[in-house]
Amino acid sequence: MLRGLRGVLKEGRDRFAREIPDRLPTPASVAARALLHGVDQMAHDIDRLAVNISHGLRSTSPTKDDAGRPRAHPLADAFMGALAAARRQRALPDAAMPDEAVVRTAFAVACGPDGPFEPDGAASLTLTLLAGGEGGDAADRGRAVVIFGAALSLLASCDGETSASILRSAVDLSAALSDDILGACKSDDGAALADLYRKYRAHV
Structure with a gap:
């Protein structure tokens, strides 16, 4: 609704x-x-x-799994799915993206075990996943477009279930903003990234 x-x-x-x-x-x-x-x-x-x-x-679910490990963030699977779809949309090779375990850990750190996914957390996640990128500006730009687009689609979704149309729109918008995204990442400016997420989440 x-x-x-x-x-x-x-x-x-x-x-x-x-x-x-x-x-x-x-x-x-x-x-x-x-x-x-x-x-x-x-x-x-x-x-x-x-x-x-x-x-x-x-909120009544346990904070740890049966093995005593921290429970995965409830939106982590949605982000992984959005990330994979965004990568395919941009025809980026799977090897160009961070390992799944790295992504899930970064997501948990950015949002806490059960916290909301907000622009500040999305900015922290983006900076973490783009840190230490290799392969030159073109590869960095491709990763930035995919990661920002996936996170933006999740922010634009009301219930964490990103539709294909929302994702396409978010990734296209991310490509148009790639200069701003890369500039903020290269200067480690989380506030600027968070502002981009806040400004454009309603435009997807």
Whole structure:
């Protein structure tokens, strides 16, 4: 239900943004853009509500598995799936991506054992997975597009189940933002990365 509500908001917001603000005189245009910002914030609040509900339903589950190891983050599988699909979309070889164990560990560190997946955590995860990249700028750019796109698709999803259309849109947007993403990663600027995630999660 929350995903459907967010979809309606996004569709109406995108249509309004395309057709209205630039046609209005300056005072009305400013008000229209403020309204757009409010809709973006509402979509973000719906995302947070869905995540909080999801985590509330899981809160009674144990924090460790039967072997005494820390339980995997509930969204780790969703991120792994999004990462694999994004890699295929960009035709990036599997060897170019971090090992699965590395990804899962980084995800758990960025979000905690059961914490929400938020822009700050996504930024921390991105920096960790892109650290020490080898293969030159082209390889770094490919990894950055895939990792940022996968994380952005998860942020844009209400329930952690990223649809194919959300993922495609997120990866395409990530490719368009690749200069900004690489710049933030090379300067180890987690705040700049988090700002990118916050700004564009409502545009997927």
